[in-house]
Amino acid sequence: MISQMLTLYNWNNGVIMIAIFGLVCITLVGILINFMMSGKSKDDSQEIDDTTTNL
Template identity: 80%
Template structure:
């Protein structure tokens, strides 16, 4: 009966680590999208030598 009430694992630390990891992933994806949208357009109007 006592073993049913015994907490074998504390989930708080794992939940906090998963939340931090998800936050870091979201920030990195946001930075990547920002770089992709704000980059300079490639200018392909170079004169060709004949």
């Protein structure tokens, strides 16, 4: 009876660490998508290059 009540391992710490790791991964993917969406388009970069060569 005592051996059934004895916990050999506590899974709570592992579950919490996996949840934190998942949140960090989702946050990093969101930041990456944000950078990709807010980047300059090809037309904008060509206009900037044209103006610098005319100087």
